[in-house]
Amino acid sequence: MGGGYGDAAADPAPVQPMALSAPDKKRLQEFLDATRENTESFLGYPVSKDFAFEDLMEFLKYPLNNLGDPFSDSTWRVDSRAFEREVITFFAEHLRAPANDWWGYVTNGGTEGNLYGLYLARELLPKGIVYYSQDTHYSVAKNLHFLGMRHIMIRSQANGEIDYDDLRETLRARRDIPPIIFANIGTTMTEAKDDLKKIKGILDEMAFSQRYIHSDAALCGGMAPFMEPRPAFDFADGADSISISGHKSFGSPIPCGIVLARKCNVDRIARSISYIGNLDTTITGSRNGFTPLVLWHTIKSLGVDGLKARIDHALDNAGYAETAMRHAGIEAWRNPGAITVVFPQVAECVKQKWQLATANGQSHVICMPNVTRAQVDALIEDILANPVESKQ
Numbered sequence: 026m027g028g029g030y031g032d033a034a035a036d037p038a039p040v041q042p043m044a045l046s047a048p049d050k051k052r053l054q055e056f057l058d059a060t061r062e063n064t065e066s067f068l069g070y071p072v073s074k075d076f077a078f079e080d081l082m083e084f085l086k087y088p089l090n091n092l093g094d095p096f097s098d099s100t101w102r103v104d105s106r107a108f109e110r111e112v113i114t115f116f117a118e119h120l121r122a123p124a125n126d127w128w129g130y131v132t133n134g135g136t137e138g139n140l141y142g143l144y145l146a147r148e149l150l151p152k153g154i155v156y157y158s159q160d161t162h163y164s165v166a167k168n169l170h171f172l173g174m175r176h177i178m179i180r181s182q183a184n185g186e187i188d189y190d191d192l193r194e195t196l197r198a199r200r201d202i203p204p205i206i207f208a209n210i211g212t213t214m215t216e217a218k219d220d221l222k223k224i225k226g227i228l229d230e231m232a233f234s235q236r237y238i239h240s241d242a243a244l245c246g247g248m249a250p251f252m253e254p255r256p257a258f259d260f261a262d263g264a265d266s267i268s269i270s271g272h273k274s275f276g277s278p279i280p281c282g283i284v285l286a287r288k289c290n291v292d293r294i295a296r297s298i299s300y301i302g303n304l305d306t307t308i309t310g311s312r313n314g315f316t317p318l319v320l321w322h323t324i325k326s327l328g329v330d331g332l333k334a335r336i337d338h339a340l341d342n343a344g345y346a347e348t349a350m351r352h353a354g355i356e357a358w359r360n361p362g363a364i365t366v367v368f369p370q371v372a373e374c375v376k377q378k379w380q381l382a383t384a385n386g387q388s389h390v391i392c393m394p395n396v397t398r399a400q401v402d403a404l405i406e407d408i409l410a411n412p413v414e415s416k417q
């Protein structure tokens with residue numbers, strides 16, 4: 026026995042995992058090959074693939090967990106919350122959050138940020154009604170169901186943007202109930218952006234003193250701050266909370282996102298939890314400690330100039346795709362300032378080959394920064410070679 030309190034020398038060896046068997050290793054290798062191939066051929070979903078996070082590989086050896094609130098002290102210290110705070114501060118600045126009155130965290134994705142924004146709205150305006158357009162992402166109906174919030178769907182215009190006249194008329198009939206507007210800053214199918222200045226104008230016109238606006242900027246939140254003209258979508262334009270998907274415009278090997286809200290509102294619903302020595306402000310308890318490093322790495326390695334250049338590149342390629350398709354006789358179009366090019370539904374084999382999201386007779390290609398003109402040309406060839414009328 027040494028100088029310890031018991032028989033420390035008899036410390037049993039920890040259980041070691043077995044090395045993988047040859048068939049298991051083969052299975053992983055096959056999966057890796059298939060993942061490479063599938064990643065190469067997808068054009069229809071808004072996910073960037075142009076990233077390299079070798080600098081971060083060592084962190085996968087540690088159980089990083091950003092448990093609790095990123096801005097409060099915590100007993101748990103195997104975390105990346107200092108990096109998370111820098112990421113959130115970067116977005117607060119570029120989303121023009123009010124000075125000293127913002128709060129946020131890195132989420133698991135856009136859906137969680139939307140859930141958070143709606144939750145906050147419900148706590149502030151328990152009698153409120155949520156208004157959202159027909160083109161809103163499918164997860165929002167589920168979120169509203171979780172939260173048990175009253176809601177009304179507003180018509181969309183043909184380009185996917187909310188129909189402001191329908192919104193005005195619907196609000197007019199319920200002037201005694203606080204409105205909660207769920208605005209789309211880039212709809213899933215056509216990347217249409219609801220204009221917050223117009224929405225705010227309608228709310229002002231009807232003198233709603235109690236109201237809440239949430240911006241679902243899943244795709245565009247990482248691009249819009251760096252675009253000219255700048256879309257009306259952020260805090261300075263009237264948003265009370267904003268949700269962004271980190272794996273979309275920024276790119277990440279693991280889904281992630283950012284949510285930001287006005288701190289004065291968040292403070293009204295925060296609860297202190299002694300078990301973690303922290304505040305229970307976030308939707309989930311355990312939170313990813315790796316993805317804040319990913320977002321931080323992108324911010325540091327590209328900088329604002331790099332982010333701008335990357336978006337200009339994507340917009341140029343979207344312009345190329347739209348024009349090339351039209352020259353080829355395909356009725357392609359896109360919303361102003363959008364990297365999503367919409368065209369009539371393609372044949373099933375083309376949809377499968379390029380993983381093209383398709384709904385309501387429309388397909389789209391999303392010219393994320395990694396999409397090349399050669400891929401666009403190859404897609405056009407496939408569309409022309411496989412007219413929809415032909416039986417698959």
Ligand SMILES: Cc1ncc(COP(=O)(O)O)c(C=O)c1O
Nearest residue numbers: 134135136162211212213243270
């Ligand atoms: C407009 C919009 N909102 C929300 C989401 C959900 O985001 P996530 O997949 O990051 O949860 C998406 C996803 O495509 C979207 O397009």
